[in-house]
Amino acid sequence: MNIQKKIDVGLTIQQSAIKADQAHSLKLSGLSLELGGTPILRDISFALPVHGMNILIGPSGAGKSTLLRCLNLLHQSWQGDLHIMDKDVRTWPDGADALRRAVGLIAQKPSLFPCSIAQNVVFGLGRKARKQVSDEHIEQVLRQAALWGEVKDRLHDKALTLSVGQQQRLCIARALALAPKMLLLDEPTASLDPRSKQCIEASLLELAATMPVLCVTHDIEQAKRLGGQIIFMCDGHLIESGDSVDFFARPERIESREFLRWSVCDCS
Amino acid sequence: MNERHAKTLTMMLALPALLLPAVCLLYILFKGIPALDWAMLFGSAQGASFGSVTALWPQITGSLLLMLGACVLAAPVAFGGALFYALAASHRQQKVLLGMMHLLVGIPPIVYGLCGLIVLVHLLHWGISLLTGMVILAVIILPMLLLNSVNAINRIAVGRTEAAHALGLSNGEIIRRVWLPAAWPALLTGLLLGMARALSETAPVLFTATVFSGVAWPDSVFSPVTSLQTHIFYLAQEGANAQAVDIAWASAVVLVLLVTVLSFSASALRKIRVH
Ligand SMILES: Nc1ncnc2c1ncn2[C@@H]1O[C@H](COP(=O)(O)OP(=O)(O)OP(=O)(O)O)[C@@H](O)[C@H]1O
Ligand SMILES: [Mg+2]
Numbered sequence: 001m002n003i004q005k006k007i008d009v010g011l012t013i014q015q016s017a018i019k020a021d022q023a024h025s026l027k028l029s030g031l032s033l034e035l036g037g038t039p040i041l042r043d044i045s046f047a048l049p050v051h052g053m054n055i056l057i058g059p060s061g062a063g064k065s066t067l068l069r070c071l072n073l074l075h076q077s078w079q080g081d082l083h084i085m086d087k088d089v090r091t092w093p094d095g096a097d098a099l100r101r102a103v104g105l106i107a108q109k110p111s112l113f114p115c116s117i118a119q120n121v122v123f124g125l126g127r128k129a130r131k132q133v134s135d136e137h138i139e140q141v142l143r144q145a146a147l148w149g150e151v152k153d154r155l156h157d158k159a160l161t162l163s164v165g166q167q168q169r170l171c172i173a174r175a176l177a178l179a180p181k182m183l184l185l186d187e188p189t190a191s192l193d194p195r196s197k198q199c200i201e202a203s204l205l206e207l208a209a210t211m212p213v214l215c216v217t218h219d220i221e222q223a224k225r226l227g228g229q230i231i232f233m234c235d236g237h238l239i240e241s242g243d244s245v246d247f248f249a250r251p252e253r254i255e256s257r258e259f260l261r262w263s264v265c266d267c268s
Numbered sequence: 269m270n271e272r273h274a275k276t277l278t279m280m281l282a283l284p285a286l287l288l289p290a291v292c293l294l295y296i297l298f299k300g301i302p303a304l305d306w307a308m309l310f311g312s313a314q315g316a317s318f319g320s321v322t323a324l325w326p327q328i329t330g331s332l333l334l335m336l337g338a339c340v341l342a343a344p345v346a347f348g349g350a351l352f353y354a355l356a357a358s359h360r361q362q363k364v365l366l367g368m369m370h371l372l373v374g375i376p377p378i379v380y381g382l383c384g385l386i387v388l389v390h391l392l393h394w395g396i397s398l399l400t401g402m403v404i405l406a407v408i409i410l411p412m413l414l415l416n417s418v419n420a421i422n423r424i425a426v427g428r429t430e431a432a433h434a435l436g437l438s439n440g441e442i443i444r445r446v447w448l449p450a451a452w453p454a455l456l457t458g459l460l461l462g463m464a465r466a467l468s469e470t471a472p473v474l475f476t477a478t479v480f481s482g483v484a485w486p487d488s489v490f491s492p493v494t495s496l497q498t499h500i501f502y503l504a505q506e507g508a509n510a511q512a513v514d515i516a517w518a519s520a521v522v523l524v525l526l527v528t529v530l531s532f533s534a535s536a537l538r539k540i541r542v543h
Contacts, residue, residue, distance in 0.1 A: 036359075074433055101436035111427035113446065123445075124435030171431070178435065 024083075025050045025182060025212040026071070031080035033063075033070055040066050041078070044238045046231050048182075053208040053228030055244065056216045059265050062233045064216045065108055068184045071214075072103045085181065104175030108186040108216075110167035117162070118155040120170055124178045137177070144207065145173035146199030165192040169200065176207075183207060185215045189222065201225060220260060224248055232256050234265045293524065300521030303514040309522075324519060326484045330398075330493035331523070333486070334477060335466040337402030342410045343459060350417030355439050366418070372411040380408050381472030389476055399489040401477020408469060409462040416458030420451040453540040460534035464527045470497040496523045 026048040033041040041063045048054050056064050069075045071082065073089060073096040082089045084103065092099040101124065112120050121138050122130045138155070142148040147169040151162070159170060168191055175183065185204070189197040205226065207213055217223055223230060223244070230247040232240045232255075240253045251257045259265040309324050353362055384404035394400045424447055432442045478498040486493045496519045503516035 072434065074430065097436045097438050099436075100434055105434040107427065107431060107434065109427055111425060111431040113428065113432075114450070123432075124437065174435065 023050050024048060025085060026214075027083045028071070029081045031067075031070060031078050031082065033066065033075060033078040035066075035075075035077075040236055041070065042236045044080075044233075046238060046241050048212040048214060049229070051208060051211050052213070053205060053226050054212065054214045054231060055223045055226055055228060056214060056231045056233060057218060057220070057223050057259075058233035058239075059218060059259065059263070061235075063236045064218075064233055065186050067233070068105060068186055068214070068216060071184055072100050072105045074100075074105070101178050102181045103184060104178060104180035104182070105184045106168075106171050106175050106186060106188055108190065110164065110171045110191075112159040112162075112167055112170060114158070114160060116156045117151050117159045117170065120159040121173050121177050123174060133177075141173045141176040142170075144176050144203055145169045146196060146203050147173055165196050168192060169196065172200070172203075180211070182211055183213045183215075185213065187216050187218070189217075189219075197222075218263070220263060232259065234259070234267045237267065239265075239267070296517065296520050296524055300517035300519075303518040304521055308515070308518055324496070324499075324515075324522060327494050327496045327499045327519060328522060328526075329485065330478065330483075330495040331467060331497065331526070333398060333493060334401045334405055334473060334495060335463050337398065337489075338405035338409055338466040339459060339463055341402055341406035342413055342462065345406075346410055346413035346417050347455070349414045350421055351443065353418050354421045366415070369411040369415050373415065377408055377469050378471040378475075380404055381475035384472060384476040395490060396477060396479065396492045397490045398477055398486050398493050401473050401493070402489070404472045404476050405466045405469060408472060409465050412465065413458055413462045416461070417455055420454035420458065421447060423454065424450045453537045457534045457537045460530045460537070464530040464534070467523070467527055467530070468497070470501060473497055474501060496520075 024047040028047065029045040031041060031044045032039065044067065056067065058064055066075065070078050071084075076096070084092075084099070087093070089096075089099055113123055115123075118138055121141060122133050125133060139148060139152070142151060147166060150166060151157075151170075159167070162170060168188060172185070172188060183204075188204070189200050192200065201222070204213055204215060208228065215226065217226075227244040230240075230242060230244045231238060232247070232253075234255055240247065240251065240256045242252075247256070248260065251260055255265050255267050307323075309328075349365065353365055357365060381404060384400055384407075388394045388400045388403060389396060428446060428450075429442060432446045437445065473495055474497070477493060478495045479492045480494065480498060480502045483492055483494050499519045500516050500523070503512045503519070506512035
């Protein structure tokens with residue numbers, strides 16, 4: 001109970017920190033979710049700026065993946081209020097499918113479709129757009145996903161022959177092909193070698209210059225490298241959020257300090 | 269017990285499983301094939317009197333019509349039910365649906381036959397007819413078709429469906445572009461096995477759809493048909509009449525061949541591996 005009080009106080013501090021007149025691309029307040037009767041996310045509120053990098057960090061099982069899935073309505077049973085581009089997601093024009101095209105989500109585990117690499121890139125496009133898509137567009141999104149060099153000679157090979165790291169990047173390219181307004185990435189570099197990790201991080205930073213990017217990681221070093229806003233979650237609660245430099249230099253909450261030191265957190 | 273003994277023992281146990289069906293099949297072929305010729309299959313069905321019917325084509329068409337009708341009625345319901353299960357049903361509805369289907373699979377076909385006789389034939393006055401038989405057979409194969417379709421969809425990786433959702437594909441597109449390409453062999457396999465099942469059911473067909481003689485080609489779905497199953501059932505009771513018994517064997521061969529073709533196609537399809 002003590003912890004709950006602390007968290008509540010923490011949230012009030014953050015909420016007052018979010019200035020009302022500031023422009024936000026995404027504004028979430030009081031999101032709670034239960035799955036199968038167990039509360040998974042509890043009263044989460046934060047906002048993302050119109051562009052820039054945002055890191056969602058927290059120990060395993062904190063609910064990071066689940067939160068991302070709520071944000072693009074793969075989970076719909078949550079309570080709370082979510083506005084993206086100043087529009088309520090519940091009443092998004094043309095429905096949840098249109099919202100999901102505007103908000104690219106790249107899952108933790110890459111899952112490709114059993115067709116060629118090029119077909120995977122354009123899989124999310126409509127039938128007409130798939131036919132008319134230019135090779136330049138495919139090349140551009142594959143470049144953005146740091147994959148072009150490795151696949152440029154085998155675009156028509158089966159996508160499932162790629163290595164896991166390449167598959168992960170193909171998933172990023174597939175999301176980018178829809179020209180999303182915002183990117184949500186769930187541990188995009190978890191299965192990558194250091195070289196591809198570096199490429200992806202560079203690409204993400206480049207993308208973050210033009211759109212909001214929310215990237216989940218539990219790698220503290222990566223979070224430091226990517227910078228931007230840090231949102232720290234543990235056990236379904238948002239513990240602390242703020243600028244990356246401040247967060248790593250002077251974490252306010254005891255849970256954050258513990259996590260930064262040991263990479264674990266025992267708030268549950 | 270050493271390795272070799274274990275091997276011998278399991279082989280002995282497996283032997284009946286291999287031998288019994290093989291012996292049965294060979295015996296049916298041995299008895300039936302000599303009785304079978306073109307005239308018997310496609311000859312005139314006119315003037316057929318009890319036990320001396322020599323053309324089997326009315327029985328073959330009757331059986332096939334019943335089977336096809338049952339599939340045409342059951343398959344859309346089964347596929348629709350499976351899609352409801354996968355896309356729209358709550359957790360509780362899913363449990364209820366699966367529970368019901370498992371329950372229905374276990375009900376003996378003759379009970380369905382009885383229900384068909386009481387409700388459709390008598391209460392609704394459909395009479396002994398092709399339609400009644402199709403409906404009852406459809407009800408009988410529905411649970412296995414539905415469970416098979418649910419399994420086929422469940423075998424598709426969850427991550428792939430979710431990735432398609434995350435790309436903003438509508439449910440219709442997911443069905444068409446993700447599920448069908450991955451699940452069609454399994455769906456078709458189930459359908460073929462359902463057809464084989466509909467072709468081999470006898471009791472419900474006897475109760476609801478078929479007569480022994482006097483019908484060659486049904487006038488409408490409300491007229492009765494004859495079927496291979498019914499034919500065998502009645503002729504086998506004429507043990508003293510050698511010709512009748514011969515025709516029963518010939519019918520058995522045709523029925524077995526039809527079912528075997530369906531089962532083999534089903535197992536051939538099962539080998540198609542779709543990622
Ligand atoms: N569909 C579900 N039904 C019930 N519980 C779920 C479901 N999905 C996730 N959970 C639970 O929610 C909690 C958070 O899961 P989630 O996958 O969001 O964690 P995470 O922060 O992404 O962890 P990781 O870093 O290991 O990926 C876990 O305890 C998990 O067991
Ligand atoms: Mg996760």
